[in-house]
Amino acid sequence: MTSQVYDTCTKCQYEFTGLPERGKCPECGNYYDKSTGKGVGSEYRSKAQKFDRFMVRLRTIFLASIAVIILLIGMIISMNSDAAGIPIFVSGLIAFVFILAAILSYLNEKP
Numbered sequence: 001m002t003s004q005v006y007d008t009c010t011k012c013q014y015e016f017t018g019l020p021e022r023g024k025c026p027e028c029g030n031y032y033d034k035s036t037g038k039g040v041g042s043e044y045r046s047k048a049q050k051f052d053r054f055m056v057r058l059r060t061i062f063l064a065s066i067a068v069i070i071l072l073i074g075m076i077i078s079m080n081s082d083a084a085g086i087p088i089f090v091s092g093l094i095a096f097v098f099i100l101a102a103i104l105s106y107l108n109e110k111p
């Protein structure tokens, strides 16, 4: 990602670009320290983190949906098949792999 991150005042969102490492916000006088992150926030950064979490959640939902779809396809095929057990068994196996992937994805959602 090439997104630019700005340090901003946590009180008034004033941009600290070009200001010393620590001091007082020129806008509201709030004390800040860039090295410790005290009084320093970043709208942009938190938005990016939210987006990342959303993408990871989407991956989990996507994997789980694929598992359900494969199971449904297996059931539909078995309805039109003479050997009803085989498509369900095969789709169940494939769906199981996707369910495992979804569970792993879910467990990895938290950093």
Ligand SMILES: [Zn+2]
Pocket (backbone or CB within 6 Å): 009, 010, 011, 012, 013, 014, 025, 026, 027, 028, 029, 030
């Ligand atoms: Zn401020």
